Amino acid sequence: MEAIRSQVDRLVRAMGVLHGDLSPDAMQQLVLAAVFLRHVSDVPEDVAQGRPTWEDLVRQVPGPDFAQSVLHRALHAWSGDYGQLRLDLDDEAVLGQLPFGSRRMQQALGDLIAVLDQAGRARTMADLYEQCLARFSEDRAGGEYYTPRDVVRTMVRLMAPASGDEVYDPACGSAGLLTEAARYVEMHDGRPMDRTEPTLLLFGRDVNARTRRIAAMNLILHGLDEDLHRDLDSDDSLLYGSEPGEKYDIALANPPFSMSRWQDRIDGQFVPWRYGPPPKSNADFAWVQHVLGSLKTGGRAAILLANGAAFRGGAERHIRAGLVHDDVLAAVIQLPPGLFPHTRIPACLWVFSKSKRAHAKNRVLFINAQDVGVQVSRGRRALTDEDIARIVRAFRGGSEHGEADEPGWCRTVTLDEIEAADFDFLPARHVAPVAAEAEPGDDERRVRELTDELYGHFAEAARMERELRDVLGAL
Structure with missing residues (x-):
């Protein structure tokens, strides 16, 4: 893994020469397209069927028209259909920014191709692609379509998909949740040797065209282009409200946190909401209701939401009450601050089930994991792997045995008690902390954690202030 991170560093340094010529988004798109091109074009000439092979590209790198002609032609030639996916690599919005003919452009693209030429084949490219996504998110660019791997693994392990499941992501971003679901099934159920049948049926939707292209490349690199039931859907999931009309076994989602002005996109249309209309200033519970409406009778879901969704009042409190009365909420897990590089807003992971076991009915498990992690x-x-295992173990205890109670960590709470707490779902409200003797360095670490959490509250407060000003300005 360190070798792959080193390769990512070299890719970013190579493109850094073009800083000021390319926007950060265009730089990301070009790097990701080049990684994908390395994978699909590294084939013999008879397999390439007239398209330029990777060897062709490497041989022509010194040429003065490499970017304007050779690279552009290769990206265009390797665009096309991959299983259920249609992929267009030659994005003029990106290529049009390249300073054709300049020495620094030749240097940057030459270095880019050289780094990729030294990289391995097949699965290595999938790992390199994922590490590029992670790096772009660390740079606070690209975070809107990337979920950190540790969070992705936690969500998928909680859902435990199995062969034949239909798995849906309504805001799929780079498709990290879908690829991890497939990886989980491959590890636990085994991948069919002949691959005549897909391991999972995958369904993804994202309203952003560039994001869908990133997701498509990721799925193809992981060999999942045949597992998709259809091409990535371009519709806005929220247009379907709580009645999307298609039913899935599992839904996994990391939608934009506390997205404001979301109703501007659906004004003038009737959109049904089972638990009541979400506030116009915040889409958190629009996503929750859409996810629940997408599930089969026995379906289950995991969705990431900003902490504020657990306790805000008004319409959101009313919706939380509906979730409690329908008994579809299985668990709320409070995550540590600082997991998401692109935002300081702290988050909770909500787990839903439409088929709770008898001993888990009329109960919700709260896990306070805000102090774990490294x-x-x-x-x-x-x-860490141990943190993820501990969260999953606590969830299994609650969902399979109906009771989970570990002071300072988790507690199973009755619906009556949740109602008495005014439908506040924040785990810290229900799981009392345990006093512990401080160890050397604990004070400094805790100050850093509280500072990060405070910044998150500042961000949430600033967002709410902007929304309030919008409302007051409209009066």
Whole structure:
């Protein structure tokens, strides 16, 4: 993995020469397209069927018209149909920014091709692609379509998909949740040797065309182009409200946190909401209701939401009450701050089930995991394998045995108790902390954690202030 991170660093340095010529988004798109091109074009000439092979590209790198002619032609030639996916690589919005004929452009693209030429084949490209996505998110660019791997693994392990499941992501971004679901099934159920039948049936939707292209490349690199039931859907999921009309076994979602002005996109249309209309200033519970409406009778879901969704009042409190009365909420897991590089807003992971076991009915498991994880950089934390296993173990205890109670960590709460708490779902409200003796360095670490959490509250407060000003301005 360190070797792959080193390759990503070299790719970013190579493109850094074009800083000021290319926007950060265009740079990301070009790097990702080049990684994909390395994978699909690294074939013999008879397989290429007239399209330029990777060897052709490497041989022509020194040429003065490499970017304007050779690279452009290769990206165009390798666009097309891959299983259920249609992929267009030659994005003029990106290529049009290249300073054709300049020495620094030749240097940057030459270095880019050289780094990729030294990289391995097949699965290595999928890993390199994922590490590029992670790096772009660390740079606070591209975070809107990338979910950190530790969070993705936690969500998928909680859902435990099995062969034949239909898995849906209504805001699929780079398709990280879908690829991890397939990886989980491959590890636990085994991948059919002949691959005549898909391991999973995958369904993804994202309203952003460039994001869908990133997702398509990721799925193809992981060999999942045949597992998609159809091409990635371009519709806005929220247009379907709580009645999307298609039913899935599992839904996984990391939608934009506390998205404001979301109703501007659906004004003038009737959209049904089972638990009541979400506030116009915040789409969190529009996503929740859409996810629930997408599930089969026995379906289950995991969705990431900003902490504020657990306790805000008004229409959101009314919706939370409806979720409790329908008994579809299985667990709420409070995550540590600093997991998401592109935002300081703290988050909770909500788990839903439409088929709770008898002993888990009329109960919700709350897990307070806000103090777990390890510091990986300034302001950034990550869940360890042990943290993920502990969260999953607590969830299994609650869902399979109906009771899970560990002081300071988790507690199973009755619906009556949740109603008495005014439908506040924040785990810290229901799981009392345990006093512990401080160890050397604990105070400094805790100050950093609280600082990150405070920044998250500042961000949430600033967003709410903007929304209030919008409302007051409209009066």
